[in-house]
Amino acid sequence: MFAEYSAAELTSIFAMQGFAGLILFSVFVLMALGLAIIFGQMGVINMAHGEFMILGAYVTYLTSNVFANYLPGIYEAYFFVAMIIAFFVTGALGAFVEWAMIRHLYKRPLDTLLATWGLSLIMQQLYRTIFGAREVGVVLPDWLMGSYQVTDMIEVPINGIFVMILTIVISTGVWLMMQKSRLGKQTRAVVQNRPMAAAVGIDTGRVDRLTFALGCGIAGIAGSAFTMVGSTGPTSGQLYIVDTFLVVVFGGATSLLGTIASAFTISQAQSTMEFFLSGSMAKVLTLLTVVIILMLRPEGLFSLKIRR
Structure with a gap:
């Protein structure tokens, strides 16, 4: 598999695939942060989480069109406005979904899974009806175009660097919020001991709703970042x-650090193997490795001690 490449070529391949893996890692982290917050606290398997991400992507697409048509002079700054709008739109929809559906299905994981899967199908059809079946994309600002030449054989796209920086900022913000803010402390209290948290006056229902909204809002930001590296379609x-x-x-599921470490490991493994093997084989080998590790360590790479 490696014999046909020289040492210099292999070094360049691993460097390029490693950077591609970092871009994939960035999308994984932004997606998984919201999902980990929801699943870790509420035990809800949100099968519509991907559709919340795509809602953020479509919001970014619409915002870019508005700026291109009506505010071309400040088009360079459209992404930051789109990201904020995407966060609040997906977060508001998440709060509504929790109030209208999820709160009635707590402690019924199978029902929650089926309900959110049905929601994902509904959202996909709505996207197909509103935006059409074809994929759409945004026009990147000039400052995100081009690539940075590292060596004669290695270059990295500027938009990929931007997505990684955005991921670092969002991940740091989420960690600070979970550790320092009132909502974060209440969320950690509910995760560790829900009955005791309720006994000391924490409104666990409100915390659940805000947590679900926050997770969906982060998925919306992931959708905005997704438009930087790929096109957007209903599915x-x-x-x-x-x-x-x-x-x-x-x-x-209860560890943000574990989520980041897991995203890095899986993205790098998939990106590197996809170059030398087929994409499907890379996924199979990655999944097989993860399953074997989970058989030895069912709680995952990192686990939080939770009082029951």
């Missing part, structure tokens, strides 16, 4: 939902 979210669940379970 694009389904391409990432399985890998995202894999990241969350492998890393430990």
Whole structure:
């Protein structure tokens, strides 16, 4: 497999695939952060999480069109406005979904899974009806175009670097919120001991709703970042939902650090193997490895001690 490449070529291949893996890692982290918060606290398997991501992508697409048609002078800044709008739109929809559907299905995981799967199909059809079946894309601002030449054989796209920086900022913000803010402390209290948290006056229902909204809002930001590296279609979210669940379970559903470590491991493995093998074989080998590790360590790479 490696014999046909020289040492210099292999070095360049691993460097390029490693950077491609970092871009995939960025999307995985932004997707998995929201899913880990929801699944870790509420035990809800949100099969529509990918569709919330795509909602954020479509919001970004619409915002870019508005700026291109009506505010061309400040088009360079459209993404930051789109990201904020995507966060609040997907977060508001998430809060509504939790109030209208999810809160009635707590402690019924199979029903929750089926309900959110049905929601994902409804959202896909709505996207297909509103935006059409074809994929759409945004026109990147000039400052995100081009690539950075590292060596004669290695170059990295500027938009990929931007997505990685955005991921670092969002991940740091989520960690600070979970550790320092009032909502974060209440969320961690509910995760560790829900009855005791309720006994000391924490409104666990409100915390659940805000947590679900936050997770969906982060998925919306992931959708905005997704437009930087790929095109958006009605079913694009389904391409990432399985890998995202894999990241969350492998890393430990209650650990943000585990989610990040898991996303890095899986993205790098897939990106490197896809160059030398087929994409499907790379996924099979990655999944097989993760399953074997989970058989030895069912709680994932990192786990939080939870009082029952």
